[in-house]
Amino acid sequence: MSAKIEARRVCKRFGSVVALDELSLEIAPGEVFGLIGPNGAGKTTFLRILTGYWLASDGDVFVDGISVTRERFRVQARLGYACEQPKLYADHRVDTFLRMMGELRGLSGARLRAAVGVAVERLGLESVIARRIGVLSKGFRQRVALAQALLHEPALLVVDEPTVGLDPAQQIELRRILAGFRGQHTVILCTHQLHEAEMLCDRVALLDRGRLAALATADEIRTGGSLEALFLAKVGHGAGVVA
Amino acid sequence: MTRRLWTLARKEMRQLFASPIAYVVLTVYVALTGIYFFQHLVSYNQLLFVYQSEGMTAGGFDQGTVPSQINVLNEVFVPSAEDFGLFLLVVLPLVTMRVFSEERANGTDELLLTSGLRPYEVALAKHGVTYLFVMLLLLGSAIYPAVVVLRGGLGFEHLVALYAGQIFYGCAVASLGLACSSFTASQIVAAVLGYAIPFVLLDFAWLSNTVSEHVAAILREAALLSHYGSFARGVIELRNVVYFAGITAFGWLASVASLELTRAR
Numbered sequence: 001m002s003a004k005i006e007a008r009r010v011c012k013r014f015g016s017v018v019a020l021d022e023l024s025l026e027i028a029p030g031e032v033f034g035l036i037g038p039n040g041a042g043k044t045t046f047l048r049i050l051t052g053y054w055l056a057s058d059g060d061v062f063v064d065g066i067s068v069t070r071e072r073f074r075v076q077a078r079l080g081y082a083c084e085q086p087k088l089y090a091d092h093r094v095d096t097f098l099r100m101m102g103e104l105r106g107l108s109g110a111r112l113r114a115a116v117g118v119a120v121e122r123l124g125l126e127s128v129i130a131r132r133i134g135v136l137s138k139g140f141r142q143r144v145a146l147a148q149a150l151l152h153e154p155a156l157l158v159v160d161e162p163t164v165g166l167d168p169a170q171q172i173e174l175r176r177i178l179a180g181f182r183g184q185h186t187v188i189l190c191t192h193q194l195h196e197a198e199m200l201c202d203r204v205a206l207l208d209r210g211r212l213a214a215l216a217t218a219d220e221i222r223t224g225g226s227l228e229a230l231f232l233a234k235v236g237h238g239a240g241v242v243a
Numbered sequence: 244m245t246r247r248l249w250t251l252a253r254k255e256m257r258q259l260f261a262s263p264i265a266y267v268v269l270t271v272y273v274a275l276t277g278i279y280f281f282q283h284l285v286s287y288n289q290l291l292f293v294y295q296s297e298g299m300t301a302g303g304f305d306q307g308t309v310p311s312q313i314n315v316l317n318e319v320f321v322p323s324a325e326d327f328g329l330f331l332l333v334v335l336p337l338v339t340m341r342v343f344s345e346e347r348a349n350g351t352d353e354l355l356l357t358s359g360l361r362p363y364e365v366a367l368a369k370h371g372v373t374y375l376f377v378m379l380l381l382l383g384s385a386i387y388p389a390v391v392v393l394r395g396g397l398g399f400e401h402l403v404a405l406y407a408g409q410i411f412y413g414c415a416v417a418s419l420g421l422a423c424s425s426f427t428a429s430q431i432v433a434a435v436l437g438y439a440i441p442f443v444l445l446d447f448a449w450l451s452n453t454v455s456e457h458v459a460a461i462l463r464e465a466a467l468l469s470h471y472g473s474f475a476r477g478v479i480e481l482r483n484v485v486y487f488a489g490i491t492a493f494g495w496l497a498s499v500a501s502l503e504l505t506r507a508r
Contacts, residue, residue, distance in 0.1 A: 014508075051357040055506045076359040083357075087350035089254070091261045103250040104358050148354075 002029040002186040003064050003078055003155035011058035012045050019045040021210040032182055034201030035190040038235055041207040043190045044084060047160050051081045063156060080149030084160040086141045090134030094125060094144055097133060098151065105152040119147040123177060139170030157185040163193055175200060194227040208235045247360065251368030259372060268334045269383060276384035279326040287318040315395035320388060324405050324475030327384060331413050336437030338376060339420030340430045342369050343498065347428035362502035370421055370495050377413035381406060401477040408474020411487035412467065416441045418494025425501035441467065
């Protein structure tokens with residue numbers, strides 16, 4: 001099950017600061033789509049609009065033709081979101097937290113138990129299932145965030161900076177997990193790790209100062225050299241405005 | 244929806260009782276109400292002793308008689324109820340300050356509000372659990388007025404009215420505190436506003452000499468104390484119930500609006 005995403009001239013302004021400037025994108029069902037760009041390019045802003053957390057100042061995003069602006073709850077039912085720097089309840093045990101998130105997603109009884117079991121297995125959380133989230137390593141917290149996003153088998157999985165702050169072993173493991181999502185969900189991966197985007201994504205959009213600076217398929221990136229070359233050519237060493 | 248609300252409510256309860264604040268507030272409130280109730284009881288006994296002693300005959304009273312206004316209702320029940328109301332004002336912002344602002348500060352509101360939950364559901368669960376906590380607080384202090392009712396010859400309706408009033412009043416104060424918490428990520432700001440607003444609303448008597456009679460009458464109607472007092476006398480008036488229910492609903496609506504405003508940031 002996967003979703004088609006269409007962003008149409010999406011703008012987001014914070015006072016005089018333009019965080020997103022008429023961003024238009026189309027993401028095909030089942031695609032693993034990368035969002036890269038310097039700090040303040042508008043990546044997280046776009047994800048927050050897509051997930052219905054923020055309202056676009058102008059334009060709209062459609063998930064399977066459903067408008068996020070008008071019907072955000074229907075869109076949210078189709079997506080799972082693992083946000084930047086996993087924001088979880090530190091005082092909850094992993095199993096309690098996952099059950100709670102499953103219930104909030106409308107699961108119950110045997111379906112809930114099965115969904116939690118599958119998510120725990122997919123994310124390799126068996127060893128920490130009875131531990132408090134607050135005492136977990138950053139890598140495991142990130143996995144818990146991904147697990148809660150997968151509980152209701154969403155058509156769209158939105159992942160923001162999943163490997164930031166992780167040690168190399170955790171990064172490799174998490175990338176292996178993310179690669180396993182291919183073909184099962186449409187995935188939007190926002191990352192600063194260019195090689196990660198190159199490795200995992202079918203297409204990559206480069207954002208700069210709220211605008212789409214480049215859009216390239218994996219083949220085009222390989223033909224043109226590397227994502228790093230594209231990044232430097234389009235953005236250079238400059239940084240954006242909005243954090 | 245009911246199931247989601249119940250799940251959210253359990254989360255709120257877990258978070259509330261995971262923090263020491265809930266236990267400290269419970270202990271302090273029960274201790275304060277106990278101490279002040281005992282003081283009123285001691286004062287009442289002293290008054291009874293004075294009036295019934297021989298020396299009072301010189302003051303114009305017949306020996307052994309007590310004026311009708313010196314009774315357990317006026318000397319113990321009503322002043323205790325006023326104190327209990329004031330203590331609620333002191334302790335409740337300590338509970339309400341973290342409820343929304345902690346979610347904002349930790350970023351967990353993003354998790355909730357992108358999980359298909361309606362802002363009114365989130366606010367309903369948070370408000371509902373806080374109101375239950377208010378009732379738990381009141382239950383802890385119920386023994387004192389209950390003793391007066393049972394041993395002092397007061398009617399049971401006094402206890403019912405007092406606790407109905409305290410629940411309405413406590414929920415209204417808590418609702419204002421929660422609304423303050425929903426607009427900020429800082430627990431300190433939430434606490435300061437949670438104290439300031441109910442204290443300003445408490446009583447406008449100090450303003451009555453500086454404004455016109457008409458305005459003073461309006462201010463009197465707007466004050467919390469004007470609507471709280473009659474409950475302790477065993478009277479449940481619809482206008483007072485509507486007043487407190489209105490404030491409670493306003494606080495909840497403000498919380499929902501604040502969550503919606505996050506989206507329109």
